[in-house]
Amino acid sequence: MNGAMLYGPYDVRFEPRPDPTIVDPTDAIIRVTATCVCGSDLWPYRGLEPITPPQPMGHEYVGVVEEIGSEVKTLTVGDFVVGSFFASDNTCPICQAGYQSRCVHAFPMGAIGTQAQFARIPLADGTLVATPDMPSDDLIPSLLAASDVLGTGWFAAVAADAGPGKTFAVVGDGAVGLCAVLAARQLGAERIIAMSRHLERQRLARAFGATEIVTERGDAGVAKIKELTDGLGAQSTVEAVGTQESMLQAIRSTRPGGAVGYVGVSHGVALPGEELFFAEVHLMGGPAPVRRFLPALIDLICTRRIDPGQVFDLTLPLDQVAEGYRAMDERRAIKALLIPASA
Numbered sequence: 245m246n247g248a249m250l251y252g253p254y255d256v257r258f259e260p261r262p263d264p265t266i267v268d269p270t271d272a273i274i275r276v277t278a279t280c281v282c283g284s285d286l287w288p289y290r291g292l293e294p295i296t297p298p299q300p301m302g303h304e305y306v307g308v309v310e311e312i313g314s315e316v317k318t319l320t321v322g323d324f325v326v327g328s329f330f331a332s333d334n335t336c337p338i339c340q341a342g343y344q345s346r347c348v349h350a351f352p353m354g355a356i357g358t359q360a361q362f363a364r365i366p367l368a369d370g371t372l373v374a375t376p377d378m379p380s381d382d383l384i385p386s387l388l389a390a391s392d393v394l395g396t397g398w399f400a401a402v403a404a405d406a407g408p409g410k411t412f413a414v415v416g417d418g419a420v421g422l423c424a425v426l427a428a429r430q431l432g433a434e435r436i437i438a439m440s441r442h443l444e445r446q447r448l449a450r451a452f453g454a455t456e457i458v459t460e461r462g463d464a465g466v467a468k469i470k471e472l473t474d475g476l477g478a479q480s481t482v483e484a485v486g487t488q489e490s491m492l493q494a495i496r497s498t499r500p501g502g503a504v505g506y507v508g509v510s511h512g513v514a515l516p517g518e519e520l521f522f523a524e525v526h527l528m529g530g531p532a533p534v535r536r537f538l539p540a541l542i543d544l545i546c547t548r549r550i551d552p553g554q555v556f557d558l559t560l561p562l563d564q565v566a567e568g569y570r571a572m573d574e575r576r577a578i579k580a581l582l583i584p585a586s587a
């Protein structure tokens with residue numbers, strides 16, 4: 245098969261890789277129907293995260309089960325499945341508490357690399373969720389979004405305690421931030437403030453349920469949020485970038501007693517303890533336990549109540565994966581959908 249490998253900064257190649265095979269009896273092999281480039285893939289792509297080249301790339305995927313190991317019980321060959329970016333057993337105490345991304349047996353799918361025609365999925369019973377039937381083609385982008393950006397945005401909104409009557413704000417206008425807007429709307433937030441300076445992303449934020457747009461960032465963005473909330477700040481704030489500026493912007497935009505859900509992969513963030521102490525906000529975040537939300541998200545998508553697939557504004561054949569990285573790096577695309585040739 246062929247797949248994407250990162251050789252160094254700005255050097256993604258689509259090249260032959262070994263066909264995956266069943267390694268453990270709990271594995272499944274899927275034929276990848278659609279995959280995509282993640283905002284978090286841009287950190288190693290830009291050379292801002294160390295790699296051991298060549299490194300397989302990609303951790304988002306939907307596909308069809310091709311083969312199952314002898315201990316896989318809940319899936320059959322031919323099932324259409326959605327999985328998270330962390331494989332998990334879904335049975336350990338951490339999983340049972342709803343934090344499958346930190347499963348005691350968690351395995352990062354990025355180490356396997358799903359920007360490929362086929363992928364081995366460890367712990368298939370715990371990791372994959374089958375759709376009720378074979379989805380029509382127009383549902384595939386939304387199901388793929390559930391694999392990461394929607395699941396992550398949803399977790400962020402839940403972590404920020406979004407709910408009826410509340411004012412919700414989101415820092416970050418990438419696909420995850422936009423999906424957090426969609427989630428907050430579904431969770432019943434009354435006011436949803438999206439922070440974005442990008443017209444196309446503002447448009448999508450409004451389509452997903454944003455009621456207000458703030459174009460300022462940093463301290464000016466915080467001042468604007470305060471101005472919109474009688475000087476109090478938002479009750480629920482999502483951080484979906486991962487930098488020092490965005491994290492402090494999220495915390496400072498939140499009123500005492502409120503909550504921050506942070507899901508931007510943290511890079512160089514150091515929180516000042518005294519400010520944190522007096523901020524008096526709830527902080528919850530980390531790699532999203534997407535698996536917790538997959539059954540509900542698949543249902544919302546398959547019954548066409550949400551359409552998160554709109555975050556994909558560029559679709560390319562998988563062999564043009566390098567262009568997908570370039571387009572996202574240059575912010576020409578919010579998110580690039582990649583279709584393997586065998587699909």
Ligand SMILES: [Zn+2]
Pocket residue numbers: 332333334335336337338339340344346347348349350
């Ligand atoms: Zn577990």
